[in-house]
Amino acid sequence: MRTSRPLSLIALGAASALVLGGCAGGETTPAAPVDPADDAGSFTLYSGRDEALVQPLIDQFTDETGIEVEVRYGNTAELGALLLEEGEATPADVFLSQDAGALGALANADLFETLPDDIAGAVDAGFTSTDGSWVGVTGRARVVVFDGEKYTEDQLPDDIDDYTEEEWRGLVGVAPTNASFQSFVTAYRVLEGEDDAEEFLTELTANDPQIFDGNGAILTAVDEGVLDAGLINHYYWYQQAGEVGAENMRAQLKFLEAGDPGSIVNVTGAGLLSGAAENADALAFIEYLVSEAGQTYFVEETYEYPLVAGIDAPEGLPSLESLVNPELDLSDLDTLSDTQDLLARVGLI
Secondary structure, eight states, X not given: OOOOOXXXXXXXXXXHHHHHHTOOSSOXXXXXXXXXXXXXXXXXXXXXXXXXXXXXXXXXXXXXXXXXXXXXXXXXXXXXXXXXXXXGGOXXXXXXXXXXXXXXXXXHTTOEEOOOHHHHTTXXXXXXXXXXXXXXXXEEEEEEEEETTXXXXXXXXXXXXXGGSGGGTTTEEEOTTSHHHHHHHHHHHHHHOHHHHHHHHHHHHHTOOEEOSSHHHHHHHHHTTXXXXXXXXXXXHHHHHHHHOGGGOSEEEEOOOTTSGGGOEEEEEEEEEGGGTTOHHHHHHXXXXXXXXXXXXXXXXXXXXXXXXXXXXXXXXXXXXGTOOTTOOGGGXXXXXXXXXXXXXXXXX
8 A cells, every 4th residue: 555654754763873874885875764653554575586585574573663565575576567467557656676787677667766875885886786775685695505415615616617517417407587697697697798698598598407496495405415406595594504504414505606687696686666655655665675783684584695795794604795697787677577588598497
């Protein structure tokens, strides 16, 4: 449901102060502190993040502000396509995306309202939009998960192209319909060119990869010893290790060389739909995502990289700076439909 409280009533003044205290870059304009309990309302969120991952955070936000959130969960690519179809008539006020590509596509369609400086500037350039149309929330590194009882880390290739070699025939798991895999392919197209990306995918397809619905299923298959290796995001392993103990994990992680298309650090992010420009409750939620409370939730509960300065990354992860590819601008990952056409052309979807 849309609401129309004026922006001067933005909730979470205390959270604003926390964000500004940890601001990582850019000029910022402080938001006026207000009492959130006086005028709590509601808004509609389209979430491309899994319910199990983010519903506890949404509940936490509602508990602290009184603002109710009506959530529609779904695949990021599908929700992005739905928002493009609905246009300004969408009932959604906020889009929380699993990857930067879908956010870029919606920004190009002018479906996002420009965020205030205190929100857009809370995250370093390189991990957020360049025009304030959306803000990065967390960082997620692409990695190779492998069977630690069959291989040591140094036996795994450092280059994603090498996983299409004959020795890996039938042994690698991928999730072509997953937004993170599609963003990786988009990054490959941006970094290496269309022809090289198509050649890689053609060789990957010809090498008989095992197809999965998502990253979690790939991790499970490797950890149970029924799959040798797979392409996933780092935090799936850390979440499971947090539950069962790292010493009990058969699956292990390989971080590819920085700069390789297979090692990109993508971001989750959020944007305010243009029809919700005056919705203070929706804006307060985006503000909460980059507050200390929001960032700490992602660190402690989902093991993702925080993007706001002053919040420590989960223990045991390589530094974010050591993984970043300076040649990749996440704003360029907005050609998702071209990637999907390519995946269909090579027969992966």
